[in-house]
Amino acid sequence: MTKVLLVDDEPLMLVGLESMLEWQNHDMKICGAARNGGHALELIEEKRPDLIITDIRMPVKSGLELMQSCREIYGRVPLFILLTAVEEYQYVKQAIHYQAVDYLIKLELTPEMLVTSLTKAREILLTFSKLAKYSGFAKNHVVEQVKEYIGQNLSKKLDLTHVAAIFGYSPKYISLLFAKHAECSFVEYINAEKIERAKELLLSSNIKTYEISDKLGFESSFYFSKVFKKYTGLSPREFVKKQGGQHD
Helix, strand or coil: CEEEEEECCCHHHHHHHHHHCCHHHHCEEEEEEECCHHHHHHHHHHHCCCEEEEECCCCCCCHHHHHHHHHHHHCCCCEEEEEECCCCHHHHHHHHHCCCCEEEEHHHCCHHHHHHHHHHHHHHHHHHHHHHHHHHHHHHHHHHHHHHHHHHCCCCCCCHHHHHHHHCCCHHHHHHHHHHHHCCCHHHHHHHHHHHHHHHHHHHCCCCHHHHHHHCCCCCHHHHHHHHHHHHCCCHHHHHHHCCCCCC
16 A cells, blocks of 8 residues: 655645545555654655655745655655645746656645546556566576576686676675675675585595685685684584594
C-alpha cells in the first residue's frame, strides 16, 4: 500500500485532503500530516512515505525547498504532488526541475483531479520498483561473474583494480557491489576462496606449504600462513594434524 504524507499550513486544507477520498480504495493510506516543511522533513525520515502532497507556500521550509531537500537526501522517492493557491510560472518551472508528479491549483481541485494525479504517481512508483528489481538482478549478476573469474584464477595475485578493469567497472564500484551483495569485501572473498582451496591441497597432496603459497598467488609463505590462521584459527601444519594427516 502506498504511503502518503500530507503537508499544508492550513488545518482545513489538511482535513479536506484527507476526507476528499476513500484512500484505501486506491491502495493508499495517509501516514501522517505536517503543517510546515521542517516538520514534514522529520516525518519523512520517520515514516518514509512514497508520496507527498504538499502546499508550496509554508513557513520554516516551503514545499519546493522540502522537495529539494528530499531529492538531495533520498533521491527520486518520495514523489511529490504540489499544491498552490495560484498558478505562477516560477513555481511551475521549479516543480518541473525537481520532477514533481503534478502541480495542482487548490481552488480548482476536485476528487477526480486528485485521483488522476495519484494514478500517475502510482504508475511512476511501479516503474521505479521494476527498475530497482532489474538493477538488483544486474548487480548480482556482475558479482557472480566476478566470483566465477576469481574461482578460475586463484593461482594469480588478484588485484581489485585489475579485476575491475577486466569487467569494465571502476574499483570503487566493484568494491561497493561486493560489500552489498557478497556481504564481505572483495579482498575478504578472495582470501576466503584461496584458503578453501589451500585446505583441499593440504589434505589431498604432499606439496609443501610454501609451494601451496606460491600456487595460490600469496606474496610469501609467511603471509599465507598468517591469512590461513586468520580464517581457520590454525596454522597449515596444525590444520593437517587436526585432520589426521602429516605435512611439512
